[in-house]
Amino acid sequence: MGLSSCTIGDEVDYIEKRAAAECGRMERCYLGEFQSQFSGADECERLVGNALEDDQELLEEQDCDYDPREAQRCVERVRSMSCSDWIERGTGNACDLVFRCDT
Numbered sequence: 208m209g210l211s212s213c214t215i216g217d218e219v220d221y222i223e224k225r226a227a228a229e230c231g232r233m234e235r236c237y238l239g240e241f242q243s244q245f246s247g248a249d250e251c252e253r254l255v256g257n258a259l260e261d262d263q264e265l266l267e268e269q270d271c272d273y274d275p276r277e278a279q280r281c282v283e284r285v286r287s288m289s290c291s292d293w294i295e296r297g298t299g300n301a302c303d304l305v306f307r308c309d310t
Contacts, residue, residue: 214279218263221278221305226256228285229298236290263306271308278305 215221230251234241245251281302288298 215275215282217275218273218278221273221275221282222256222259222263223252224282225278225285225302226252226259228282229255232285232288232290232293232298236293266306266308269308271306273306274304277302281305 215224227248230241230245230248233251234248241251245254281304284301285298288301
């Protein structure tokens, strides 16, 4: 079953799926770095998920709104990025619209 048929729900679901997508991309595009930093996918997803949770807590303090449709798009973008795009730009911009903040 492809990701496009899976729906992302709340922020916890988003963090889990984005962490898996980020780690999958790192493993495919930068295997040596992945292997030197993590014992495997589970450890990567836990650590990346923790970092995403920290970012989310900051956004919640700023009273930002979570958009599950943008969360779905974000994860799809991360999963479909080419390795050259991922290495050059990372995945941050692919997910800019997941949280909207009034500032």
